[in-house]
Amino acid sequence: MDDIRALSRIIERDFELEEELTEELIRQKMVHAFTWLLDNDIAKMMNILYRADVDEEKLKSLLISRSQLPSAEVIADEYISRQKQKVETWKKYST
Template identity: 40%
Template sequence: MDQELIVGLEQQLGISLVTETSFEALRKRLAGKVTELINHDFPELVRILYRVDVNENKLKFLLKEKVGEDAAYIIADLLIERQLQKVATRKQFQQPPPENEADKW
């Protein structure tokens, strides 16, 4: 499991995910948190989705397309997908360390 993914999701959702060892366990834990937010603090869920930058149009499309499926799992999948995109982007643009001491600042 990608540690950057875990840390990013923990920061955004305010829950500990360190014990999750599989993708399915992570997904289930996130869906549980999303369900809790849907039922008890919907504005907080909207704020998290905005902060994580989940694509609103994609979310609406998937919720309409997957009628009958658990919305919490759909949202959890989108949260994971977006965090993985962020991790990949950081890695893509990460600068390699300088090869010699003279190039360090």
């Protein structure tokens, strides 16, 4: 299984995604989703980030250091980064 497909499968646990997305399209969808969550359902967003095991302190630091970017972009990037780490871990231990 290729990395993008594996990444999509992990993200599909929290969000609905179409088949065969590129990494850039996944990022766009995640930015859109986190924008909506920030505006409408912070508790759900926090639950998603908790289940994904996104480091809260690291995320706070990134939000401060990248304050010139929209918060949803920083959150989406960190969420995707954490999911990519999971893909790499699974690949490492599945061979």
